[in-house]
């Protein structure tokens with residue numbers, strides 16, 4: 001069996017199209033322009049790339065994009081007063097503080113200083129609580145993207161057995177909550193889980209969010225299952241012609257063996273990754289609609 005490839009890149013483009021159309025309507029009918037502020041502290045190269053690409057795509061869908069780049073030595077009080085100012089800025093509907101923060105800054109304190117209605121990453125403790133109790137919240141972007149792809153592929157997820165491998169606050173736990181919200185029977189696996197391969201083999205839906213290159217292999221997958229690979233791992237891939245080291249991106253799933261058994265699978269790259277940024281834009285739009293008492297965009301929220 002060769003699995004259907006779930007094309008996250010194409011799906012993300014269709015999400016951005018929907019966002020673009022809705023933003024144009026907001027502008028025409030209500031004179032509103034959703035605004036996203038991204039705060040980057042320090043010079044982490046990967047974070048700089050993410051922030052640049054978020055800013056570019058925000059503008060492409062017609063939203064206002066604001067970037068605040070602060071030095072690595074920024075004091076907590078200064079960061080908190082910037083967040084305060086963004087909280088009160090009516091042209092800003094979404095605030096994202098790029099993680100990780102430098103070690104001297106308290107991430108929980110900083111995230112919980114964001115107005116929860118503008119917390120487009122969905123990491124504020126209020127949003128975590130709202131999601132956990134099945135109430136309307138801002139939902140973390142990566143799990144939201146996974147949920148959208150699963151709903152698109154299956155229609156209803158009700159009654160399916162889902163196994164989420166990984167229990168982080170940003171992916172594993174919210175993913176499990178979302179699947180529970182769609183009436184899956186959910187198991188959360190982690191580094192202490194016994195007989196992990198047997199646990200995964202029971203799943204109709206596998207979400208791998210571990211951070212271990214190609215850990216989930218075809219032999220662990222139930223025939224016909226849907227596999228969502230969240231992992232982004234850079235591994236050695238020999239040397240280039242000029243003798244410098246070559247790397248390539250792989251997920252937490254061994255794509256070659258898993259796609260022989262699964263019914264559907266997301267690739268890496270081109271799967272969950274593009275959906276994460278698309279969902280950030282969707283969340284910013286949702287936040288703008290909510291704060292203005294307007295109907296939310298259909299199909300772009302949990």
Ligand code: NDP
Pocket residue numbers: 142165166167168169170171172189190191192193196209210211212230231232233272273276
């Ligand atoms: P974390 O490191 O925060 O969490 C990893 C989880 O995997 C932990 O719960 C850990 O268990 C579990 N784990 C580690 N080793 C094993 C193992 N051998 N068997 C079973 N479980 C294990 O990672 P994140 O959740 O932040 O990210 C996971 C992956 O997703 C990474 O590759 C990351 O780069 C990627 N990612 C991709 C995004 C995207 O946009 N596509 C966005 C965010 C992340 P325990 O709790 O017991 O330690």
